[in-house]
Amino acid sequence: MSLVVPASVNRILEILHEQDQPAYLVGGCVRDCLLDKKPHDWDICTSATIAQIRPVFEEKGYYVASTGLKHGTLTVIDNGRPYEITVFRKKSDFAAVHGRKSARKKAEAGTSSLQEDLELRDFTINSIAWGKQEGIVDPFGGVRDLQAKRLRCAGSAKERLTEDPLRILRALRFSALLGFDIDSSLKEAIFETLPLLKNVAVERITSELYRFMHAPGVRVAALLREYADVFCAVMPELKPMIGFDQHNFHHSYDVWEHTMKAMEACPVEDIVLKFTILFHDMGKPAAFTMDAEGIGHFYGHGEISRKLCSGIMKRLRFDTKTASDVRTLVEVHDARVEGNTRSIRRWLNRLGLEQFERLLIMKTCDAAGQNPQFWPEREAYVNSLRTGLQEILAQDSCFSLKDLAVKGSDLIAVGYQTGGVLGKCLQRLLDEVLDERLPNEKDALLATAVSWLNQEARLR
Secondary structure, eight states, X not given: OOOOOOHHHHHHHHHHHHXXXXXXXXXXXXXXXXXXXXXXOOOEEESSOHHHHHHHHHHTTOEEEOTTGGGTEEEEEETTEEEEEEEOOOGGGBOOOBTTBOOBOOOOSOOSOHHHHHHTSSBGGGOOEEETTTEEEOTTOHHHHHHHXXXXXXXXXXXXXXXXXXXXXXXXXXXXXHTOXXXXXXXXXXXXXXXXXXXXXXXXXXXXXXXXXXXXXXXXHHHHHHTHHHHHHHOGGGGGGTTOOOOOTTOSSOHHHHHHHHHHTOOSOOHHHHXXXXXXXXXXXXXXXXXXXXXXXXXXXXXXXXXXXXXXXXHTTOOHHHHHHHHHHHHHTTOOOOSXXXXXXXXXXXXXXXHHHHHHHHHHHHHHTSOGGGHHHHHHHHHHHHHHHHHHHHTTOOOSGGGOSOOHHHHHHTTOOSSHHHHHHHHHHHHHHHTTSSOSOHHHHHHHHHHHHHHHHHHO
C-alpha cells in the first residue's frame, strides 16, 4: 500500500536514509491518507538521535528549530513549512504521573525498535507507520480499526492513558470527529484513569475541548451523555444539570437532557454556538423556584449561567474572543426579540450581525430541546426574525455607527466641535435611525444635526 507523499517530505526521508537511519512517516498523516483526507502535518520518526539529526539537516541548508527537544523532537523548516522529526519513543521516555506532571522525558538517545515507538502512541489508528521501502507498517491492527471505525489503544489502554491522561479527551475528540466507536477496553480505562486528568495543563485540555466541539452536534451530544463524568471532571459546574427535573409543562426533559437535545439540533461547526448550548441553562438548578401550582420557574437563570460559564472559561483559559462571544450569548439566549425591523436593528446594534445570527440558531436549538407541543409556534417565531433580518440586510440598513450616512467630519463641516459633543451627536443620530424616526440619508441627518446645534445655541 503506497501513499502520495510530497516531494519535500520524500527528500527528508531520503536524507535520513542516506545516513543509514531508518525513517518513517507516522501518526496522523498516515491515518489521514488511509482515510482519503489531506494531512495537515507530515510527522517523521527515526532511529537517529537528536545529535545525529541536527547537523545533517543544517549542512543541507535547512533551518532547524529547537522546539520540542525535551520530547525528542526537532522541527525542520522547508520553504516556511515545519516538519517534525522525532526520535523513536521508548518506555523510559515517559515520566510517571506524580503531582501535576505527566509528560515525556527528554529523549537524547534513540532506539532501534519502531514497534516499541508505535506501541507507545495513543491509538492503533495513530500507530501506523509508512516507509519508502516497507510501505505500511501496522503491528497493532490500526488499518483494520480504521475500516471498522473503532478507536482502540495500542497495547494496554490503561498504560497508554496513564502515560498521558490527556488521551482521555483525545479519545472522545477522535470518536466525535471521525464517528468511531470507542472500544470497551478503552472505555473502561477512561473511567479508571479519570482522576489523572487533573494533572494535565488546562491549555491542553481546552485545546481538546475546542477540537471536540467542531464535531457534528449529534456526536457531541452522544459523547456528552455517555461520558458526562469526564466532562464534569473538567467542568464540575455542569453536574447539577444532570437529572434536574424542570417541573414545567414547557419542557419534556431534565436540564441536562434538554441541553443534549439542543446540542443535537445544532446545524453548524461553530464552537461558540456549541459552548453556548452547553452552558446556556447551567444556572437553572440555582435559579429554580416552584410556585403554588407546582410549576417550576428559573427567573434570572441566564445571568447565573453567564457567571458560571465565565468562571469555567477563565479557569480553562479560553481565548478572549470565544469567551466574550459565549458569555454574551448565554446571557441573552432567552431574551425576547420582537419580530419588527426596529427591534431587530436594535439587537443588531447590540450584538453585531454574526452574534445575532448565532442567537437565532441558538433559539432554534433551544426550542428543539423543549416540549414538542410548542415547536410549531417557536419555529414560526424564529423564522419571523430571520425574515426581518433578511429585509434589513436586503435594504443595506444601518445598525451601527459605521453604517451611518454621516461621519464626524461631516458634522464638523456644519459647525460641530471635536470631542464628546461630536460623539454624542453621532450616537443620537444613530438612535433616530434605529428607531425609524429618521432615514439613513446624509441630507436628512445633517439637517437634523444642524437643528440640534441651533437649539443648543438658542438655549445658551
